[in-house]
Amino acid sequence: PAGRARRRRLVCRGDTVRKRSFKQKRVTAMGILDVKIVRDYIRMCTDGWEQGWHERNGGNLTYRMRPEEVEQCRPYFRTAGEWVSMGVTGKNLAGEYFLTTGSGKYFRNVALDPAHNIGIVEIDSAGGAWRIVWGLEDGAKPTSEFPSHFMNHSVRAAATEGVYRVIYHAHTPNLIAMTYVLPLTARDFTRALWQSATECPVVFPGGVGVVPWMVPGGADIAIATSELMKQYDAAVWAHHGLFCSGPDFDTTFGLMHTIEKAAQIWVLAQSAGQGKICQTISDDNLRAIAGEFGVTLNEAFLD
Ligand code: 13P
Ligand code: ZN
Numbered sequence: 001p002a003g004r005a006r007r008r009r010l011v012c013r014g015d016t017v018r019k020r021s022f023k024q025k026r027v028t029a030m031g032i033l034d035v036k037i038v039r040d041y042i043r044m045c046t047d048g049w050e051q052g053w054h055e056r057n058g059g060n061l062t063y064r065m066r067p068e069e070v071e072q073c074r075p076y077f078r079t080a081g082e083w084v085s086m087g088v089t090g091k092n093l094a095g096e097y098f099l100t101t102g103s104g105k106y107f108r109n110v111a112l113d114p115a116h117n118i119g120i121v122e123i124d125s126a127g128g129a130w131r132i133v134w135g136l137e138d139g140a141k142p143t144s145e146f147p148s149h150f151m152n153h154s155v156r157a158a159a160t161e162g163v164y165r166v167i168y169h170a171h172t173p174n175l176i177a178m179t180y181v182l183p184l185t186a187r188d189f190t191r192a193l194w195q196s197a198t199e200c201p202v203v204f205p206g207g208v209g210v211v212p213w214m215v216p217g218g219a220d221i222a223i224a225t226s227e228l229m230k231q232y233d234a235a236v237w238a239h240h241g242l243f244c245s246g247p248d249f250d251t252t253f254g255l256m257h258t259i260e261k262a263a264q265i266w267v268l269a270q271s272a273g274q275g276k277i278c279q280t281i282s283d284d285n286l287r288a289i290a291g292e293f294g295v296t297l298n299e300a301f302l303d
Helices: 002-029 036-051 067-076 146-159 173-178 186-194 219-229 249-272 283-293
Strands: 060-064 097-101 118-123 129-135 166-170 209-211 234-237 241-246
Touching: 036 060, 036 067, 036 097, 036 118, 036 166, 036 249, 060 146, 097 146, 146 166, 146 219, 146 241, 166 249, 173 241, 173 249, 186 209, 186 249, 209 219, 219 234, 219 241, 234 249, 241 249
Parallel strands: 209 234
Antiparallel strands: 060 097, 060 166, 097 118, 118 129, 166 241, 234 241
16 A cells, blocks of 8 residues: 555656646747737738738838737847937837837748847837847848838827827839829829729728828938828828828728728729729719718818
8 A cells, every 4th residue: 555655646746747847838838929919910911911012021010019018028028239210209109119020021921930020129218219129130120111100100199199009011003003193192092092992981081191202211201201191091102102000900901901902993993994984983972971981081182
């Protein structure tokens, strides 16, 4: 009996050890890629790639993190890098943390190797510089459009009392094609897009802004875009692509998707009709949609 008791103790001890080591393994296997906001961010990058909006390193995505999301990620932060000036300032974003895609990095690769293709940056107390606290490994940097993203975040956060958190830039082919054909005005683009699909006035009742062709990646285009973002959720970059803003990934991706799909319909209709349009959604139709769906259309764009 003494031998049997000893055997039982050993088995019990063995079980405990096994259980403990299993538990320990689960704890150490948890990583930043298990944090929901990081997973959702990566999913949006993959979704954009699958839409065909991100050839090579085209496009970029930034997300202003909630304090609790920063705390979920903080255990995985490394010693912060050097502060790097952005050339623009957004005082209301001092001390914030952003998820960002890397400059020259491919959306196609984000899910395969997040740590080299995306990262988290912290903004300094003056709102004018960033430093890397996670990811962007082996010398990578935030997107070259970070100044534009940052200024857009600054004005969208101010305009929405902090509700807007996402800025998304994509190279949407049909919308880019439109910028060779239509006059580069907010009115021309908004009307063409609203008339291209019945849901459009409901999804972006405020319309879209248009930035004329400018050199990408610097402070000038950042300031020009953010001026428009005071008023619009989306800004077209002539011969380049589109910037969209929103409170979360679904809404922002949905806005990009809706605008690009409307642009595709516009291009198809123009091509099929060889520029001759027999009928379209009238301004009275647009007003009726707005009334039914309880949205206020930007009257400046209606006749
Ligand atoms: P990045 O690779 O620096 O993000 O640039 C891509 C892009 O779309 C520039 O407008
Ligand atoms: Zn671009």
